[in-house]
Amino acid sequence: MSTKHKVTIIEPSEIVSAGLKQLVEYGGNFHVVKIFKSIQDYSENQNGNPDIILINPSVMNIGDTNERNILTTKDNVSIVAICYLAYNEETLRNYDGCIGMFCTQEQIEKKLQSALKTSSDKEQDDNSNELSARECEILTAVAKGKTNKEIADEFNLSIHTVISHRKNISHKLGINSIAGLTIYAVMNKLLDVEDF
Amino acid sequence: MDNKINAPTFSAKTKMSEIITSSSLLSIIERLNIKLGFGEASINEICRRNNLSTELFLKICKVYAVESFVPDIENLTREDIPEIIGYLQRTHKYWTGSFFPNLHSNIHTMLDSCDGTSKRMLNKFYDDYDEEIKKHLDYEENTVFPYILSLIDSEQKNANSYRIKDFEENHSNIEEKLQDLKNIVIKYLPESASQQSRINVLNEIFKIEDDLNKHSIIENKILIPLVSKFE
Numbered sequence: 001m002s003t004k005h006k007v008t009i010i011e012p013s014e015i016v017s018a019g020l021k022q023l024v025e026y027g028g029n030f031h032v033v034k035i036f037k038s039i040q041d042y043s044e045n046q047n048g049n050p051d052i053i054l055i056n057p058s059v060m061n062i063g064d065t066n067e068r069n070i071l072t073t074k075d076n077v078s079i080v081a082i083c084y085l086a087y088n089e090e091t092l093r094n095y096d097g098c099i100g101m102f103c104t105q106e107q108i109e110k111k112l113q114s115a116l117k118t119s120s121d122k123e124q125d126d127n128s129n130e131l132s133a134r135e136c137e138i139l140t141a142v143a144k145g146k147t148n149k150e151i152a153d154e155f156n157l158s159i160h161t162v163i164s165h166r167k168n169i170s171h172k173l174g175i176n177s178i179a180g181l182t183i184y185a186v187m188n189k190l191l192d193v194e195d196f
Numbered sequence: 197m198d199n200k201i202n203a204p205t206f207s208a209k210t211k212m213s214e215i216i217t218s219s220s221l222l223s224i225i226e227r228l229n230i231k232l233g234f235g236e237a238s239i240n241e242i243c244r245r246n247n248l249s250t251e252l253f254l255k256i257c258k259v260y261a262v263e264s265f266v267p268d269i270e271n272l273t274r275e276d277i278p279e280i281i282g283y284l285q286r287t288h289k290y291w292t293g294s295f296f297p298n299l300h301s302n303i304h305t306m307l308d309s310c311d312g313t314s315k316r317m318l319n320k321f322y323d324d325y326d327e328e329i330k331k332h333l334d335y336e337e338n339t340v341f342p343y344i345l346s347l348i349d350s351e352q353k354n355a356n357s358y359r360i361k362d363f364e365e366n367h368s369n370i371e372e373k374l375q376d377l378k379n380i381v382i383k384y385l386p387e388s389a390s391q392q393s394r395i396n397v398l399n400e401i402f403k404i405e406d407d408l409n410k411h412s413i414i415e416n417k418i419l420i421p422l423v424s425k426f427e
Contacts, residue, residue, distance in 0.1 A: 025276050173379065179324060180376030187384050 004031040008050035078115035094158040141186040208240040227286040306393035
């Protein structure tokens with residue numbers, strides 16, 4: 001039981017949430033600790049410290065940092081969308097994964113596993129003083145003058161994730177300005193001077 | 197190491213000579229045009245001789261001498277404003293005329309033995325920073341200070357559309373790049389840059405960091421609130 005990952009579902013439709021619970025728990029790796037019908041219900045009764053939150057994007061816009069903060073104050077919670085409408089790519093990029101109405105049990109299992117992986121990577125990076133491979137890539141892109149939006153597109157990340165990587169980079173290096181980050185990148189051979 | 201004076205015992209009656217315990221307090225005396233040779237005279241007495249408000253003098257000294265002291269504008273008047281501006285202007289003059297050129301030449305020495313790329317990039321980084329500082333100070337000298345002086349000179353209500361609030365909004369952060377430079381020198385400069393030249397540069401950066409920090413406390417906690425009372 002203790003090795004099972006905890007999942008919270010926020011979904012207005014009981015049919016959907018009950019079905020989802022069945023499928024999510026089927027493989028034995030995940031346990032649905034709580035089901036909420038609305039974000040209000042969630043914020044009033046929230047408990048259980050989930051590893052994954054499954055949420056219907058029509059309930060809230062998690063691209064908005066303030067709203068995301070209502071959902072979770074922890075950084076290492078994965079947030080996966082439950083989609084039975086078509087959402088644009090932009091919206092879905094803010095999630096660590098997306099489960100559609102026609103996903104099979106195996107697909108759901110796989111998506112949840114990879115959502116977990118995304119967040120444990122994050123945790124690992126936070127604990128190290130050295131830049132991770134991903135942070136080096138992002139730093140290089142920043143030094144080349146790319147915007148957060150461009151970096152998000154290039155690496156297929158949400159803007160939220162790019163900003164949080166950039167914060168971690170600046171925190172680790174003690175360098176905030178783009179000019180300073182560029183110098184770091186060149187000195188550490190992450191970037192060729194010819195790139196300028 | 198700066199010797200911090202004992203804050204609670206430090207008042208208008210304290211002997212002026214007793215509070216000159218560090219180079220930063222000495223620089224206040226210099227920036228306020230107070231001549232050394234105090235004898236046994238009190239702070240009050242010296243301020244009176246120099247036509248300076250004792251309240252203002254004490255507040256400025258406490259900003260430098262007492263860690264995390266936040267001054268207020270209690271007991272300060274309209275007449276103190278030109279004095280505050282004079283103080284800030286003389287600080288700017290010291291920075292542009294002496295401090296930054298000195299830092300610049302220390303940085304040059306430090307980078308002399310670095311390879312071409314690091315040298316070129318860091319020199320450019322510093323030049324850009326220098327430019328940023330100049331712009332920041334020029335804005336204060338050419339826009340903010342003349343506005344304040346004309347405001348307190350005229351008895352009429354301020355007809356100008358400029359407000360001191362605009363200054364607060366335009367008050368850019370000139371400390372960020374300095375932090376970056378400091379960390380680059382501490383952490384990442386190639387070994388070819390000599391230890392002594394790095395230490396010289398770092399000591400200068402520590403000095404200016406403290407000075408910039410106190411300077412913005414005086415602007416944000418004394419000058420801006422005081423001026424907005426008369427707008």
